[in-house]
Amino acid sequence: MTGPTRLSVAPTGSRSRVHHTTGHLTVRxxxxxxxxxxxxxxxTQALLLSGDDVRIEVDVAPGAWLDVVETTGTVAYEGEAPSSWTVDATVGDGAVLTWAGKPFVVSDEIATHRRTRIRLHGTGRTLTQEKVVLGRAGQLGGDLSMFLEASDDSGPVQVEHLDLGQRARxxxxxxxxxxxxxxxxxxGWTPEPTGAPEAGTTGPGETYFPLDRSGAVLRWMGIGRFRDQLCDATFAAWRQEAMRDRRH
Incomplete structure (x- = not known):
């Protein structure tokens, strides 16, 4: 069994200390x-095959920043055994984690699960982007479930479970x-939307909603991801806000 990919970063006087352990993924x-x-x-191998359990553990020390780049998209391939992709992140006081995900494609005849757990401390901030595509070309896509559990020192910030199985959707x-x-x-903060295209030009719905506590979500849904003209620009703008005064 392949162990988790572990990644941590901490500030130092001259050059940050980055430590990582290779699992299904490696770090550069x-x-x-x-x-x-x-x-x-x-x-480090073909992903995401039937039965794969990809785990990524991230620790951003107080005062540090970490920008994670996925170099390619991921396809959850068909198979009898479910597959999963789990991210478990801890972000310290005054730290920033930004993560721009590439498309996660769910093939026919597979049940796959995406789980994200985030723990914020103090004034820590996170910014993430998840792109999901149901089915490869000519497919409808299998069963997908998505979980997000985010908390800070006071308790839950956002808890979401999306059932995108074939029947549910x-x-x-x-x-x-x-x-x-x-x-x-x-x-960790509540940025404002950067703008909105004319209704119906990129898909049936673009929704911005601030969280009850410190945070905000922008979500786009449509027929094909290449018609989304809003989320990439929003991620870039919000990333500048999150990183302001944090990076040399």
Whole structure:
């Protein structure tokens, strides 16, 4: 059994300390300063095969910054055994974690699960982007479930469970014939939306909602992900806000 990919970063006086352990993914440092690093994630084998359990554990020390780049998208291939992709992140006081995900494609005849657990401390911030595509070309896509559990020192910030199984997404008002979803989630502060295209030009729905506590979510749903003109620009703008005054 392949163990988890572990990644940690801590500030130092001259050059940040980056430590990583290879699992299904390995880490390459792309940029670095005294407080943090930009790293790329590369698969060490074909992913995501039936039965694969990919786990990524991230620790951003107080005062550090970490920018995670997925170098390629991921396909959950068909098979009898479910597959899973789990991210478990801890972000210290005054630290920032940003993570721009590439498309996660769910093939026919597979049940796959995406789980994200985030623990924020003090004034820590996170910014994540998840792109989901149901089915490869000519497919409808299998069963997908998505979990997000985020908390800070006071308790839960956001808890979300999305059941995008084939039966559930055909229910009225759920997903219907849509095939793509892009979600940008900011936690630790509440940024404003950067703008909105004319209704219906990129898909049936673009929704921005601030969380009850410190945070905000922008979600786009549509037929094909390449029509999404909002989420990438929003992630870039919100990333600048999150990193302001944090990076040398």
């Amino acid at each position: 440092v792309m940029d670095q300063d005294a407080d943090g690093a930009r790293v790329g994630l590369l698969a 055909q229910l009225p008002g759920v997903f219907g014939n849509l095939r793509a979803m892009d979600t940008v989630t900011a936690l």
